[in-house]
Amino acid sequence: MSRIHCPRCLRPEAHCLCPLIPSLDSRTRVLVLQHPSEVNHALNTARLAALGLTNAELIVGEVFADLPALLNQPGYQARLLFPGEDAQTLQGYGADDQPLLLVVPDGTWRKARKLLHLNPLLATLPRVTLAQGGVSRYRLRKAPGPGALSTVEAIAQALQVLEAPICFEPLLKPFEALIEGQIAAMGEEVFLRNHGPN
Structure with missing residues (x-):
């Protein structure tokens, strides 16, 4: 018999994260394009x-037929x-800056690159x-390189930079609870053996 899952956060009902998910406003609009392989991932941070941002949308797929309309949001400049090599480091908004539509591919690095390949319009966007x-709090996996962050961490950090001094730290609360829950489920000894310092 399968466990009952929360229809909102998709976690097993006994481990529902909804009470920890904030409802944060942002000047920036966030569009997450999620590879289908991520949907049922235990740590679906995208x-x-x-869920934690009122001005965000998550779309699952490999090819996004309505991408031109999604990217052409009145009042926003789309950035990937x-x-x-040509990516600009994000800076905070100036007084007269138009807000960004921040397009975030979600998947492994290989799957994220595949999304760009299958949707050539994405590759034409200016990159940021x-x-x-940045140091990831994702203690359950080895980062592929320095500065590699989970999707929720990258979004929170990007918004923190763009919209300072507004704090987007609450976006990470359910993520941290998820990590703690996974560590508790595997036991401290197993966690330290597999993920502790070498």
């Missing part, structure tokens, strides 16, 4: 980010949050990236 030195 969903947590989309993805590293690259986070400043170097």
Whole structure:
């Protein structure tokens, strides 16, 4: 018999994260394009980010037929949050700056690159990236490189930079609870053996 899941956060009902999910306003609009392989991932951080922001949308797929309309949001400049040689480091908004539509591909690095390949319009967007030195709180996996963050961490950090001094830290509360729950389920000894310092 399968466990009952919360229809909102998709977690098992006994581990529902909804009480921890904030409802934060942002000047920036966030559009998360999620690869289908991420939907049933135990740590679906993109969903947590989309649920925690009032000005965010999460769309699942590989090819997005309505991408031109999604990117052409009146009053917003579309930018792709993805590293690259020509990516500009995000800066805070100036007084007269038009807000950004921050497009965030969600998946493994390979799957995220595949989304860009299958949706050439994404590759034409100006790219933005986070400043170097971000440290992930995602203690259950080895980061593929320095500064590699989960989707919710990247979104929270991007909004923190763009909209300072507004605090987007509450966006990470359900993520941290999820990590703690996973560690508790595996037991401290197993966690330290597999994920502790070498």
